[in-house]
Amino acid sequence: MTGSPRRRAAVLGHPIAHSKSPALHGAAYAALGIDMEYGSFDLTEAQLPAFASRVRSEPGWRGLSVTMPLKAAFVPLVDRLEGLAAELGVLNTVVVEDGQANPVLVGHNTDVAGIVESFRHVGLGRVGHPVVVGAGNTALAAVAALSQLGAEQVGFLVRDAARAGEAAALAERLGLAVSLGPIDGGAARLGAADAVVSTLPPRAADSLAAELAGLPATHDGAPRVLLDVAYDPWPSRLGQAWAERGGVLLHGLEMLVYQAVEQIVLFTGREDAREPRVIDVMCDSVGVPRRTA
Incomplete structure (x- = not known):
């Protein structure tokens, strides 16, 4: 008699060799005593539909972590979106539910929780003057997170204002006042913010970092926190310039830890x-400071 298939999950993206998700999930499943295989698959958008069909047909699948460039591409392949994934139109998590006849794929977004918990971990439970650098899929999660942290306004620093429409529209739907400005020359706005989420790829914010480094440090005692989601190389030039001015720098891996926690809850039901x-x-598995340290 054959036993039940081993539970499986994986991270999908392109490229994917750099992903820290296998380490994070593996450490958590070991701590929880859960027998779960967690792998990684390098997939392009063109390869994604065939893989989604594979997940539906193979027994044992419990969930998928979805990273770039697949966060929007996976949306039409799921059976439904829940919660923030439905609001944002972008997912980073797919849960495989047992259906009546076939598995049901349900899209979720845990990036928002990852950003919120990262800020709360350093004591910034409410933001007043946040700035988001960039306007892509991660910027959507950043806007939702800043709204949850009590923001009433948000500024965007972008290279092309025409490409910021989706993020700006989301902010307006959430009741936030929106202002747009160019990345070039945006250091003063950045320096006046109490919370910043940089969503740009590695090195893409180097010119902004150089501008920021040329500004005098502020000494008004207000907490200033930068979460830089680009964690390789670390620290980024932007993060280094921010820290040298006395700001708190959050490693992009912190967001990754907290969003992975919510994925694990969804995949296993283990709160x-x-x-x-x-x-x-x-945290130990990826070399970031412990929560209880």
């Missing part, structure tokens, strides 16, 4: 994945 003991071993 104790949110316990500090589990988060600590996840």
